[in-house]
Amino acid sequence: MFEVRRRSSRVILQLVLFVxxxxxxxxxxxxxxxxxxxxxxxxxxxxWDTGVIPTFFRNSAILAAAVIAIVYVLSMTASFGFSxxxxxxKEVYFWLMLAALTLPEVILLSPLFVTATxxxxxxxxxxxxxxxxxxxxxxxxxxxxxYFDGIPTxxxxxxxxxxxxxxxxxxxxxxxxxxxxxxxxxxxxxxxSWNSYLLPLVFLQDRSKQVVTLLPQFFVGEYTNDQTKILAAAVxxxxxxxxxxxxxxxxxxxxLSAGALK
Amino acid sequence: xTTTSLTTTTTPGRTAGAAGRSRRHGTHLNGLPxxxxxxxxxxxxxxxxxxxxxxxxxLDWDGLAPTAKAVGLGNFTxxxxxxxxxxxxxxxxxxxxxxxxxxxxxxxxxAAIMHSRxxxxxxHKVxxxxxxxxxxxxxxxVFRLIYADDGMANWILRHVGLGSLAHPWLADxxxxxxxxxxxxxxxxxxLTFILYYAAMSQIEPELLExxxxxxxxxxRTLWYIVWPGCRGTTVSLAMLGFIGAxxxxxxxxxxxxxxxxxxxEFLGTYIYRMGIRQAHIGYxxxxxxxxxxLAVAGALIIGRANRKGASA
Numbered sequence: 001m002f003e004v005r006r007r008s009s010r011v012i013l014q015l016v017l018f019v020x021x022x023x024x025x026x027x028x029x030x031x032x033x034x035x036x037x038x039x040x041x042x043x044x045x046x047x048w049d050t051g052v053i054p055t056f057f058r059n060s061a062i063l064a065a066a067v068i069a070i071v072y073v074l075s076m077t078a079s080f081g082f083s084x085x086x087x088x089x090k091e092v093y094f095w096l097m098l099a100a101l102t103l104p105e106v107i108l109l110s111p112l113f114v115t116a117t118x119x120x121x122x123x124x125x126x127x128x129x130x131x132x133x134x135x136x137x138x139x140x141x142x143x144x145x146x147y148f149d150g151i152p153t154x155x156x157x158x159x160x161x162x163x164x165x166x167x168x169x170x171x172x173x174x175x176x177x178x179x180x181x182x183x184x185x186x187x188x189x190x191x192x193s194w195n196s197y198l199l200p201l202v203f204l205q206d207r208s209k210q211v212v213t214l215l216p217q218f219f220v221g222e223y224t225n226d227q228t229k230i231l232a233a234a235v236x237x238x239x240x241x242x243x244x245x246x247x248x249x250x251x252x253x254x255x256l257s258a259g260a261l262k
Numbered sequence: 263x264t265t266t267s268l269t270t271t272t273t274p275g276r277t278a279g280a281a282g283r284s285r286r287h288g289t290h291l292n293g294l295p296x297x298x299x300x301x302x303x304x305x306x307x308x309x310x311x312x313x314x315x316x317x318x319x320x321l322d323w324d325g326l327a328p329t330a331k332a333v334g335l336g337n338f339t340x341x342x343x344x345x346x347x348x349x350x351x352x353x354x355x356x357x358x359x360x361x362x363x364x365x366x367x368x369x370x371x372x373a374a375i376m377h378s379r380x381x382x383x384x385x386h387k388v389x390x391x392x393x394x395x396x397x398x399x400x401x402x403x404v405f406r407l408i409y410a411d412d413g414m415a416n417w418i419l420r421h422v423g424l425g426s427l428a429h430p431w432l433a434d435x436x437x438x439x440x441x442x443x444x445x446x447x448x449x450x451x452x453l454t455f456i457l458y459y460a461a462m463s464q465i466e467p468e469l470l471e472x473x474x475x476x477x478x479x480x481x482r483t484l485w486y487i488v489w490p491g492c493r494g495t496t497v498s499l500a501m502l503g504f505i506g507a508x509x510x511x512x513x514x515x516x517x518x519x520x521x522x523x524x525x526x527e528f529l530g531t532y533i534y535r536m537g538i539r540q541a542h543i544g545y546x547x548x549x550x551x552x553x554x555x556l557a558v559a560g561a562l563i564i565g566r567a568n569r570k571g572a573s574a
Contacts, residue, residue: 017375020368021386024393027448030414031404070303078300085293093301100308102561104509106530107550110543111314114325134307137300195397197512198530202538213399216516220403230403237400245395246388252395253456 034231043232067193070133075140083148127203147181187255318547325543337548358507369454391452402516435525461495
């Protein structure tokens with residue numbers, strides 16, 4: 001956007017970029033330095049030896065997988081219906097769902113707490129998976145419906161003329177075309193469920209059920225004043241997310257920005 | 263031949279029987295089964311919760327006792343007289359205005375710079391975007407350390423000759439909220455940046471070329487061509503930031519627990535404190551209802567502003 005011809009202004013621009021970017025790095029530097037304080041890298045060994053990390057990671061993975069599965073299946077089928085099939089009062093259904101788009105999850109806390117206790121779902125991943133998926137679905141449907149609208153109806157007609165059923169058309173013609181938006185939905189849902197904190201905090205008290213976002217607190221409880229262990233745990237939690245991002249940069253950026261744009 | 267579109271109704275039956283009947287109503291008679299699972303799931307869970315919240319807000323209840331006392335609008339009267347509730351609202355408003363402004367300015371400028379053929383653009387992009395994918399809950403302990411008396415923030419201040427400003431940022435009611443805003447800016451500028459970066463790729467090169475031919479400087483071009491060209495992105499970000507501000511929970515809860523003296527209390531942290539910690543679930547539900555109204559009203563207002571601006 002800036003047109004820089006002179007060498008001096010080019011250097012200045014590069015310098016401005018550097019100065020603006022460095023602060024983004026500082027907290028990460030602090031995290032790593034802090035984690036290596038005291039007994040150095042052995043902090044990681046101590047943290048790992050508590051044996052809880054695999055459990056927390058496994059629970060987070062199950063949570064994320066379950067939410068992704070629900071969101072993926074329901075958003076794909078619903079968007080196909082909304083975009084390509086006849087439904088009486090279609091837009092009413094659509095807007096009733098979209099109204100849920102803006103809701104902060106904390107609003108659901110009291111009723112979910114009461115209901116989960118009554119249904120004996122307290123301390124189960126289900127109590128977290130269901131509301132998380134329900135909160136993510138409206139947005140996923142908005143995204144995928146827009147995408148489905150861009151798929152030419154003629155393609156589907158062609159399948160119909162060849163005698164394919166609706167299900168076959170959906171499966172063989174539509175689904176293969178939706179990969180880009182599907183990967184955006186999956187990444188967005190993955191980040192939101194992996195990083196979710198409030199619902200796990202309220203519903204998962206039992207340590208064998210807890211997820212990675214609750215790890216720092218677990219270690220605060222274990223080592224009250226030893227920040228190095230807490231930061232070592234933070235580093236271990238951050239590594240998979242950062243790795244996933246670096247490896248699938250395009251998908252992440254598309255997914256998260258799709259999350260912000262309509 | 264006749265089947266032109268799945269959604270048009272006029273396809274005279276060319277086959278007999280049931281298939282023919284369904285074709286008359288569009289190729290597929292009924293798409294309802296396709297949307298019903300999602301609809302029932304979302305509307306069931308969320309609307310159920312919202313109406314239940316409305317009901318609970320009229321109770322004096324701890325959420326567990328078999329009997330609850332109905333207090334009508336009592337919780338709401340109590341809430342409007344509660345200084346902490348108003349403080350939480352004020353913090354949310356200030357938080358939104360400041361973080362949105364700073365993120366927009368920073369993200370926009372960074373995107374413009376990256377579109378200017380600088381070196382190592384990819385590396386800078388990754389560094390700026392990484393905070394977006396990290397869980398606030400993971401970073402909270404790091405920021406507690408950074409803002410501590412002997413933390414990185416004060417260390418930097420002392421080394422650039424601003425040692426007089428150094429103090430425990432989170433323990434001071436005047437600086438705790440700005441400190442949290444800075445964390446939010448750190449975390450979400452990457453998203454603002456990526457969105458502006460994408461929006462700027464959509465601006466027609468001819469427009470920029472024309473501005474250059476008219477001898478408009480870099481800053482004028484940026485302000486009169488690029489910024490208006492990114493309007494849609496700015497509105498989306500305004501909406502996203504608004505909802506984000508209302509949702510704020512993880513960072514204040516984990517970094518300052520809403521303190522000192524409620525100076526970083528948000529609606530989310532207050533609802534949690536009241537509902538889950540202190541078991542005043544009726545009161546928490548009443549605050550939730552206000553939060554709900556604000557979220558829906560805000561989304562409608564920004565959405566309308568968007569439509570008006572787009573048609574103008």
